[in-house]
Amino acid sequence: MAGVLVIEDDDRIRLALLLALEDEGYVVRGAATAEEGLRAQRQDPADQVLVDLMLPGLDGFECIRQLRRDDDVPIVVVSARDDTHDIVAALEAGADDYVVKPVAIKELSARLRALRRRARTAAAPVPVYAFGGLEISPEEGEVRRDGRPVPVTRTEFRLLCELAEHAGRVLSRQQLLSRVWGYDTGDERLVDVHVGRLRQKIEADPANPRHLVTLRGLGYKMQR
């Protein structure tokens, strides 16, 4: 089963999470500091990472940024902090999902499973979605802008594919939450921040997006 790295400075929480996640069938490793976690991830990458935000030394935000610099490993923040400010900052740093302590193990496990899913294959296989100079290739798992590959995380890619598949139609944030993150009901900021991150990568002018547009109160839409 998949390997999960838990970066958590509280020994008791780390141990409890280790035990409970192993019960759920995961292979779990623990790290007490961001530095230790980053080293472990470099030497023997886990498939998924859980990060606390308040860590001694390097904090969680910086840890997420450094993890993200190396690869697109799904990162879930597990923090006791639930200020909008912290949530948005963690997501902007590159986290894929955010849960607030105490999180039930079933819930955490569901979040991890949802992030492991690959992009949903379209009903009729489409080789490439094109939006002007932007090309999305679900089969290859690649995004290109003006011919150059754009590095996106797995979650960003799933979000982009979902929007591209329904190009021209509005998807509500709740629809996106359920299709990309597998939430029945969840925090819409997750979608907003991911859309913001995507725009930074795929739009020529992220402040005035051409392809990935917002429809206030309704949701998001991909257009040519």
Add this chain to the structure above:
Amino acid sequence: MRRLGLRARVTAAFAVGALLLSALMALVSYELVRHSLLDERERTAIRAAYFDAAVVRTGLDTETPDVYEVLRSLDTGGSRRALVHREGQWYARTADEGPSGAVPAGLVAMVAAGEPGVQRVNVDGQPALLVGLPLSKSTGYYEITSLRELEQTFQVLALALTVVAMTVAGSGAALGWYATRHGLRPLTAVADAAEKIAAGDVTARLAPGTDPDLARLSTSFNRMVDQVAERIERDRRFAADVSHELRSPLQTLSAAASVLARRREHLDERTATAAGLVVEEVTRFEHLVDDLIELARSDRPAQREPVDVVALARRVCRAHGLPESLVRPGPGAAAVLWSVDPRRVEQVLVNLLDNAVRYGGGPVAVRLSRTGGSGVVEVDDAGPGVPPVDREVVFDRFVRGRAAHARAGGDGTGLGLALVAQHAAAHGGRAVVGDRPGGGARFRVELPGALS
């Protein structure tokens, strides 16, 4: 009666002051002009009368003077009329032209006594000047000069001055309005800043030192805001710390409890029962901490945004294993986005449904409707209803349904409805409970401003 505002009062005072001043000026100028014009006219009339009298005297200084002929020879123009009183007989230029009745007896007597006289009289309802000059012992010459034109001039002048006075009064009012706008601008700035702060923006400050007269106001206002902001920040940090300190050990408990729960069947009966209690109470404790933290921060202003409330309600029902058909959008509420705080409204729905499930025999309808600009959320249940004595109390903290006491348990936190009331209040609305037609309770939450 409502007291007038400062601005209206200052404006009115300006208008009244300007009116008084300009009316006084107008009156004085009118009188001065009138006097000088009348004097001027009188002098001219007397001069002309003396001249005409000289002509008449010469004409009459013959053996058989024809008074009419003499009078006709006078060049009096249209505004003067000549009369001669000779031996008790009045003569005018024409026979019918005899306004001799207009000459007062006093003046006739005076002239007869050899004294010249001037008097203002009314001839045929027109103001006129009457000059009487003695020609000889038995003859007097009288000349009536019409003042009609002058009177018309006075009327035009009076009208002009009245208009000027009114205009000045109006300008005074405008000046007052304008001046108070400037004068009250600092107060407007204070009000704006206070509103911003009330809306949660504690960074709002008054610009210091723009006006030395107002420096004290802005300094003390800003100091007050600093202190308020500091206290809010301290409270916020405390709540965050408490929340962190409570949540971290709960995470350990929660994860450890799930390990216990998974191995329950491998435990002996006593241990399994104890493990079950731990698992249940950890769950309840989690909810309690969540609700407490939520309650501690629910006095913050609502973060309104356009929300599809019908979809939200359906989603909440689905997530709680309830049929979506419970949601009944009323006319004017469906297919319209409400401007509300989605997180708070979701919690209102969750808590009301939870309450209905726990104490109300299950929900039978979630109604979404509108009254005026307010969005209204109603949750009906099939329970025994809430007795009138309890209808205020149920929204207090740590109050649970009577049924819960009867069951001697109850796994609610006792904070659900208190949170509902707080979320309604954050939108400027309220939460009430009444009877549902046909039995059961109807919880109603009004959210003003959702649809305006």
